[in-house]
Every structure is written in structure tokens, then in C-alpha cells.
Amino acid sequence: MNSTALERILRGPSGIGTSSLYRPGGPELPEGSELPEGSALPKAPALPEPAALPEPAVLPEEVALPEREGRPEPGEPIPGLYYHPIPEPDAERVAEVGRRIKAWAMEEVELYPPEWEEQFDGFSVGKYMVACHPDAPTIEHLMLATRFMVAENAVDDCYCEDHGGSPVGLGGRLLLAHTTLDPLYTTEEYRPQWEESLQADAPRRAYHSAMDYFTRAATPSQSDRFRHDMARLHMGYLAEAAWAETNHSPEVWEYLAMRQFNNFRPCPTLTDSVGGYELPAELHAMRAMQRVIALASNATTIVNDLYSYTKELAAPGKHLNLPVVIAEREGRSDREAYLKAVEVHNELMHAFESAAATLALTHPDPTVIRFLRGVATWVDGNHHWHCTNTYRYSLPDFW
Ligand SMILES: CC(C)=CCC/C(C)=C(\C)COP(=O)(O)OP(=O)(O)O
Numbered sequence: 001m002n003s004t005a006l007e008r009i010l011r012g013p014s015g016i017g018t019s020s021l022y023r024p025g026g027p028e029l030p031e032g033s034e035l036p037e038g039s040a041l042p043k044a045p046a047l048p049e050p051a052a053l054p055e056p057a058v059l060p061e062e063v064a065l066p067e068r069e070g071r072p073e074p075g076e077p078i079p080g081l082y083y084h085p086i087p088e089p090d091a092e093r094v095a096e097v098g099r100r101i102k103a104w105a106m107e108e109v110e111l112y113p114p115e116w117e118e119q120f121d122g123f124s125v126g127k128y129m130v131a132c133h134p135d136a137p138t139i140e141h142l143m144l145a146t147r148f149m150v151a152e153n154a155v156d157d158c159y160c161e162d163h164g165g166s167p168v169g170l171g172g173r174l175l176l177a178h179t180t181l182d183p184l185y186t187t188e189e190y191r192p193q194w195e196e197s198l199q200a201d202a203p204r205r206a207y208h209s210a211m212d213y214f215t216r217a218a219t220p221s222q223s224d225r226f227r228h229d230m231a232r233l234h235m236g237y238l239a240e241a242a243w244a245e246t247n248h249s250p251e252v253w254e255y256l257a258m259r260q261f262n263n264f265r266p267c268p269t270l271t272d273s274v275g276g277y278e279l280p281a282e283l284h285a286m287r288a289m290q291r292v293i294a295l296a297s298n299a300t301t302i303v304n305d306l307y308s309y310t311k312e313l314a315a316p317g318k319h320l321n322l323p324v325v326i327a328e329r330e331g332r333s334d335r336e337a338y339l340k341a342v343e344v345h346n347e348l349m350h351a352f353e354s355a356a357a358t359l360a361l362t363h364p365d366p367t368v369i370r371f372l373r374g375v376a377t378w379v380d381g382n383h384h385w386h387c388t389n390t391y392r393y394s395l396p397d398f399w
């Protein structure tokens with residue numbers, strides 16, 4: 001198999017009308033159904049051997065960007081960014097996930113006061129998750145990822161940033177919140193106080209509930225993978241907070257190291273749980289797989305830095321992102337720094353795709369291939385959501 005064909009397979013089919021190729025059937029669970037321990041959601045049938053996967057349709061290998069001048073229109077991609085377009089996510093699924101997640105947020109975990117409703121809607125989490133997981137066999141599989149996406153943003157907003165967050169005391173708050181995912185085992189005397197704390201604030205209620213659904217649907221090793229990825233995330237939040245407290249301006253490589261942890265990684269690594277299958281722990285732990293996951297996650301996170309650049313400039317205080325750090329540490333203009341950050345992103349994307357293609361060749365196991373394709377699909381869905389979320393993001397005037 002030549003590398004172009006391999007990359008097309010990893011990317012999976014894209015283009016209008018191909019979304020059904022991703023759904024390996026399976027009945028929808030009725031809303032609110034009880035999920036028994038460990039095997040709560042139906043497993044998706046195994047995919048055929050890699051050679052039999054459908055050929056990608058319609059879209060070209062690389063996006064030929066039109067030469068252009070002037071600020072892109074709202075919803076247009078960043079000029080020069082290397083990305084893969086995707087078909088519009090399935091509208092029915094988007095609406096149903098949106099309905100179920102709102103009911104969960106408002107009724108089950110009392111996540112936010114009524115005045116935050118517009119921001120919740122503007123986030124469009126249903127569209128985000130349907131775009132990133134087109135192979136989810138049922139809506140309930142999609143909900144596993146959607147609850148976490150909402151909970152993770154609640155922790156970021158309420159503990160770290162926009163909605164009352166602060167670097168001061170963040171370590172204590174994050175550690176206690178982490179026990180919603182990785183439970184405290186303690187004596188009879190102290191257990192009730194810990195149990196009460198799981199409901200003490202919106203971020204903890206959200207994490208705890210999302211994890212409860214997840215552990216009942218995923219395997220023990222998938223849950224443990226997730227705990228590990230969340231510990232990484234929390235360590236990244238803490239480094240960013242420590243630098244803010246001491247007014248430390250990181251070098252570019254130091255910023256990239258922090259952002260490898262303060263990172264979307266816990267989202268793409270759920271792709272098998274949401275797809276209703278499991279990448280076994282020993283395959284997930286392979287160094288080559290870890291490299292693929294880290295590169296993909298880093299590219300998705302720099303996409304956030306680029307699309308959220310103007311939002312973060314407008315926010316009070318200094319907000320680190322890659323263009324800001326490049327401008328400061330390399331003495332570049334804002335525009336030059338932004339364009340260099342686009343190049344850094346593109347290099348990460350190419351490194352991810354080449355590492356994934358090599359791994360698919362050295363380990364042509366159908367589950368490895370499916371997982372790699374799931375990660376690649378998450379990367380593309382993440383770009384689509386950032387690019388088209390004009391409620392949340394707008395581009396600078398650098399072209
Ligand atoms: C969903 C998830 C795991 C988020 C954790 C890390 C995170 C919040 C991001 C990667 C997004 O970065 P940022 O805080 O800059 O988000 P916005 O730019 O405010 O959208």
C-alpha cells in the first residue's frame with residue numbers, strides 16, 4: 001500500500017453523503033435508560049480488514065487554499081492552515097445530542113445559572129461532538145464524550161478562567177475535583193465528607209456524573225486511560241497557573257511543553273469508547289502510538305490557540321497562546337508571530353499524519369487502524385468546529 005493510499009484510509013471517507021459509512025449500526029438506547037456496570041452500551045461490530053475499508057470520496061488530498069487578501073469571512077478557515085474539511089455533521093444527531101446534553105446540564109448536574117444559557121448554546125457542543133465522532137453507533141455513545149466536553153469546559157471556566165477562575169489556590173481545587181474521576185479510598189470516618197464534596201460545586205457534579213456514565217460503558221482500562229489523561233490535563237493547568245502567579249514568560253518550547261498537557265488529549269483518546277470498541281491497553285501504550293496521540297492532540301490544541309487568539313486578546317489580563325508567546329520571546333510583530341504559529345501547527349499536523357501512516361504500516365491491526373482513523377477524524381472535526389463557531393471565535397486582520 002503506498003503512503004498516499006494509507007493516509008486516505010486513515011483519514012477515512014469524507015464528503016457529502018459518506019457519514020453513514022462511519023456508523024456500524026446498533027440500536028439507539030432510549031434516553032435515560034439504566035446502564036449496567038462495564039458493558040452498558042452495545043459494542044459496535046468489528047470493522048473489516050484495512051484493505052477493505054471504503055475509499056475516501058470527493059475531497060482532494062490537500063486543501064488548495066485560494067490566494068486571498070483581507071480578513072477571512074466569518075466561518076472561513078485560517079489562510080495557509082493545513083487542515084481537512086469534513087461534511088456538515090448530521091443535523092438530526094446534532095439536535096438530539098444538544099437536547100440531551102442540555103437536560104443533563106440543567107436537570108442532572110445543575111451546571112449553570114440561567115444567565116449562562118446563551119453561552120452554553122453558543123458553544124454548540126452537539127455539533128462539536130457529532131463532527132468529531134461520526135462513527136458513534138448510538139446517541140448514548142456520543143453522550144459519553146459530550147458530557148466530558150461540557151464538564152471539562154466547566155472546570156476550565158469556573159476554576160481557571162472566565163467564570164470566577166483564578167490561579168490562586170487552583171492546585172487544591174483541581175486535586176479535589178480529580179477525586180471525582182479517581183476516587184478517594186479512605187476510612188469510614190472520612191468517607192462521608194468526601195462523598196458530600198462530589199456534589200459541592202458545578203464542576204465536580206459534572207465531572208462525577210460524566211465519569212459515572214463513562215465507567216459503566218467503558219472497560220476498566222479505557223477508564224484508567226482517561227484518568228491518566230485528565231491528570232495530564234490538570235498538571236498542564238497548574239503549570240499555566242504557576243506561570244501566571246509568578247509572571248513568568250515561558251520560552252516558546254516551554255509554552256509548547258505546557259500546552260502538551262493543557263491540551264485536548266482526553267477527547268481524541270476516547271474515540272474507541274465512543275465508537276463502541278476498545279484499543280487494547282498494550283497497543284495504546286506503544287511508544288509509537290503515544291507519539292501519534294501527542295502530535296495529534298498538540299495540533300488540535302494549537303488550532304484552538306489560533307482560532308481563539310482575538311477572544312483571548314480581548315479578555316482581561318494576559319492570556320498565553322502560541323502567537324502571543326512567539327511575539328514576546330522572538331521579538332516578532334503580532335502578525336509575524338501569528339503566521340509563524342500557523343507554520344508550527346502545520347508542521348505538527350504533517351508529523352502526526354506521517355507518524356500515523358508509519359504506525360499503520362508497522363502494525364496493520366484493524367483495531368489500530370480504526371483507532372488511528374478515529375484520532376484523525378477527531379482532529380478534522382475539531383478544526384471544523386473551531387472554524388465555524390463564529391459565536392465564540394473570530395480571526396484577526398492579518399491578511
Ligand atoms: C475539552 C478539554 C479537554 C479542554 C481542556 C483544555 C482546553 C480548555 C483547551 C485545549 C482549550 O483551550 P482554551 O482554554 O484556550 O479554550 P478557549 O480558547 O477559551 O476556547
Ligand SMILES: [Mg+2]
Nearest residue numbers: 304305308312
Ligand atoms: Mg484558547
